[in-house]
Amino acid sequence: MISPTYVIYPSFIFTNRDSIRNNYKLIAKAYFDINYKILTKIVKAKRLICSSKYIRNVAKSTIDQECDVVYPPILEDELDLNSDYEKENLVVGVGKFVEPKHWDEFIEIAKKVKEKRSDVEFKIIGGLNEARSSMPYFRKLQELSKGKVELLxxxxxxxxxxxxxxAKVVLHCMRNDNVRMIT
Structure with missing residues (x-):
């Protein structure tokens, strides 16, 4: 029996290794190098399983590996599938309040849309518990979003x-991110 390796996200680390590594300093470079070695061993597994078609395409284009897609489960009781929900003029973003998510761009888009369609609501559902180091960024977002976007x-x-x-729209502004959504 072949033991498969589950790839959550094979970062663009393989195609941009040196430029990414140069963004780190001292001990972070050492951690980067260790992670890089681990990742290169993982991708040489005989069988890879990944969490989405997007990740399968990233694995194929960056490390020339095929993946079988196995979607992570979502519990039916979380979705409350028996409930009827009427779609609203609502645009939602989901993710931690960290700079790579580009929430400032989300807010700028909201401002432009609201100039023409004041009936459209914008909300960002974001985590702060695990991103406390991002408080200055979150404060900036609070200032930018006043009256335009609700930060939850x-x-x-x-x-x-x-x-x-x-929500009628889920808007995700981060580049090269592995999101999974139900449509």
């Missing part, structure tokens, strides 16, 4: 799904 921090899974089910 560390909401429950139920509340997150309730909001997502009502």
């Amino acid at each position: 921090t560390d909401v429950s899974e139920k509340e997150k799904w309730d909001i997502l089910k009502r």
